[in-house]
Amino acid sequence: MSLCVLENVKKRYLIGEEEVEVLKGINLQVEQGEFIAIMGPSGSGKTTLMNILGCLDVPSSGSYVIAGKEVTQLNDDELSVLRNEHIGFVFQNFYLLSYATVLENVLLPTLYMERSRDGFTRKRAKEILGLVGLSDRAKFKPNQLSGGQQQRVAIARALINDPDLILADEPTGQLDSKTASEIMDLLSKMNQRGKTVVVITHDANTAAYARRTVRILDGLIVD
Amino acid sequence: MGRLGRILRQSVMAVRAFKLRTLFCVVSVALGISSITIIVAATEGAFKKAFDMVALFGPDALLVVSGSDEARAIGKREKTLTLEDVQAVKEAFPGAYVVAPSTSMGDVTVAYRDKKYQSLVVGSTSDFSRAWTWPVVEGSDFTDADIRGLRNVAILGSHVVEELFAKEDPVGKYLFVKGIPVQVVGVLSDRGTTPTGQNLDNRLIMPISTVMRKMQNERKYISVFRVRFVDQKKLSRYEEEVRLLLRQRHQLPEGVPDDFRIISPKEIIKFLAALTGSLVVFLGIVGVISLVVAGFVLANLFLLSVKERSKEIGIRRSVGARRNDIRLQFLGEAVTLTTIGGLIGFVSAIGGSRLLTLIADFPIHFSWKAFAVGLLLSWFVGIAFGLQPASRAANLEPIEAIRT
Numbered sequence A: 001m002s003l004c005v006l007e008n009v010k011k012r013y014l015i016g017e018e019e020v021e022v023l024k025g026i027n028l029q030v031e032q033g034e035f036i037a038i039m040g041p042s043g044s045g046k047t048t049l050m051n052i053l054g055c056l057d058v059p060s061s062g063s064y065v066i067a068g069k070e071v072t073q074l075n076d077d078e079l080s081v082l083r084n085e086h087i088g089f090v091f092q093n094f095y096l097l098s099y100a101t102v103l104e105n106v107l108l109p110t111l112y113m114e115r116s117r118d119g120f121t122r123k124r125a126k127e128i129l130g131l132v133g134l135s136d137r138a139k140f141k142p143n144q145l146s147g148g149q150q151q152r153v154a155i156a157r158a159l160i161n162d163p164d165l166i167l168a169d170e171p172t173g174q175l176d177s178k179t180a181s182e183i184m185d186l187l188s189k190m191n192q193r194g195k196t197v198v199v200i201t202h203d204a205n206t207a208a209y210a211r212r213t214v215r216i217l218d219g220l221i222v223d
Numbered sequence B: 001m002g003r004l005g006r007i008l009r010q011s012v013m014a015v016r017a018f019k020l021r022t023l024f025c026v027v028s029v030a031l032g033i034s035s036i037t038i039i040v041a042a043t044e045g046a047f048k049k050a051f052d053m054v055a056l057f058g059p060d061a062l063l064v065v066s067g068s069d070e071a072r073a074i075g076k077r078e079k080t081l082t083l084e085d086v087q088a089v090k091e092a093f094p095g096a097y098v099v100a101p102s103t104s105m106g107d108v109t110v111a112y113r114d115k116k117y118q119s120l121v122v123g124s125t126s127d128f129s130r131a132w133t134w135p136v137v138e139g140s141d142f143t144d145a146d147i148r149g150l151r152n153v154a155i156l157g158s159h160v161v162e163e164l165f166a167k168e169d170p171v172g173k174y175l176f177v178k179g180i181p182v183q184v185v186g187v188l189s190d191r192g193t194t195p196t197g198q199n200l201d202n203r204l205i206m207p208i209s210t211v212m213r214k215m216q217n218e219r220k221y222i223s224v225f226r227v228r229f230v231d232q233k234k235l236s237r238y239e240e241e242v243r244l245l246l247r248q249r250h251q252l253p254e255g256v257p258d259d260f261r262i263i264s265p266k267e268i269i270k271f272l273a274a275l276t277g278s279l280v281v282f283l284g285i286v287g288v289i290s291l292v293v294a295g296f297v298l299a300n301l302f303l304l305s306v307k308e309r310s311k312e313i314g315i316r317r318s319v320g321a322r323r324n325d326i327r328l329q330f331l332g333e334a335v336t337l338t339t340i341g342g343l344i345g346f347v348s349a350i351g352g353s354r355l356l357t358l359i360a361d362f363p364i365h366f367s368w369k370a371f372a373v374g375l376l377l378s379w380f381v382g383i384a385f386g387l388q389p390a391s392r393a394a395n396l397e398p399i400e401a402i403r404t
């Protein structure tokens, strides 16, 4: 069964008086365990698509089913729960809470779980920090870390709730090529462990890690 | 820890992180809460004091004082009440269990050996202790024979004893009052000072007959008399009846003011309310204004904070925070801040009231009530003024929040 199924998804934004169609009828299936790169020029609608895939936003029309749920039928709270349980985001600018420690940042998604066992989640957070190679940085603040380290924290945060889908929007955009390849290696490793990964990128080197590349142009998937 | 607890811990974390915001909010709330706490404490203090004073005065008692209000106002001490008036009241009110006349002389020199003391000499009947609920702790009260026999005996206030008798037992000793030898028969318990600062323990009580005949050359007029009634609830009615009886006896035509004054527990409370009232009103205005100001400071700083932290809100939403979780967090921050402000306000109110009592003898009483009022108000301010910014944070669309 597919993890994500998009059928004729359109997204329109109102800019002033004018309505602009950013996604013009996307059809896409993401299978469990896939590693997909979404490529396309700036302004083509990649981030918009990712927001919809990640249930941060909903389609203006069309249908999107994730984990068996039709997203257009869900209310705001249900979307939040869906994000919490099924999706992990990795952003270009890391987006860590500056006043929280590395460990607290990693634990952030567990705060909003319905049921959370403190001891268990802390143990799990430490394991995951080990996995991304930051065991000795748990008490640090984000501004005491390098860009690559911050992005690892973000990846650890994306993994903590054991989501089905990891969505990464330009995860290497702020990093030099060596650090970028480390981050992509990490995402590949997660994919090998069974996570479905979708990476949005401009960069062919980054896209090369994926097993499938989807090209988007002006709001439509091409070829 | 449950979800609620986990989110409120985030609130506390943010309160610690945004120090400048915390400082401004806490200080402004503390100012408001401390003046309101002082008001509550002052009101309570006034009530307590009124209660104490009424208890001291006797909740079932009236004090009838010689002289019209006008005469008193210009400092004249005319004596208008007579022993016959006292007798008439005694006969007219079977419900009065004490009717005790008394007369007084200020600044009387009392000497024991080489020591001298300026005392207030009070002439009273054998009912003095009962009339004033003022126990004789050493020796004994007067007997009727002391009164009838115009005996030269005295009961001393505790301060008189301190001043004249260092370590000696005063009972049985002789001292000179206006040159007349008088034997001490008893000592009164400590009574302290009145709210107006008058020392009550500086007096010396002698039989009223002795004082009138031997010291004042007086056979008829007295200064005051006390009446105590069995049925305390009817006191207002008794007061009016005593007034009418005395007016009739003094043959005062209608329209002429009383040539005496009746003091009742009600009047004491009125006096105290007037004393406390103006300060309470002043502090009340200050308190309410500063609390409202604190509320607006809080609301504005929070709106600013919500704007600055929209990315944080977006991040939290993206990892699964619901609108209510965001609202709860920001509301939690506001209430945490105002609670800290309230606690600091309470502590500084205690300090402030110390200062206040240094400047003026002002009854202030801190209790859990003042504390609870302050705490509840600080929560109220936190919720009332924090709700709008918190809701604004909650209503941010996740993608808008994260894009900014």
Ligand SMILES: Nc1ncnc2c1ncn2[C@@H]1O[C@H](COP(=O)(O)OP(=O)(O)OP(=O)(O)O)[C@@H](O)[C@H]1O
Pocket (backbone or CB within 6 Å): A013, A014, A015, A022, A040, A041, A042, A043, A044, A045, A046, A047, A048, A049, B399
């Ligand atoms: N919330 C919004 N309101 C209005 N217009 C929007 C909104 N979000 C995106 N757009 C517009 O939609 C178009 C696609 O934006 P999107 O961010 O998806 O592009 P992108 O492919 O991610 O570009 P980039 O590579 O530069 O990140 C742009 O023209 C953008 O201005």
Ligand SMILES: [Mg+2]
Pocket (backbone or CB within 6 Å): A046, A047, A048, A169
């Ligand atoms: Mg983009």
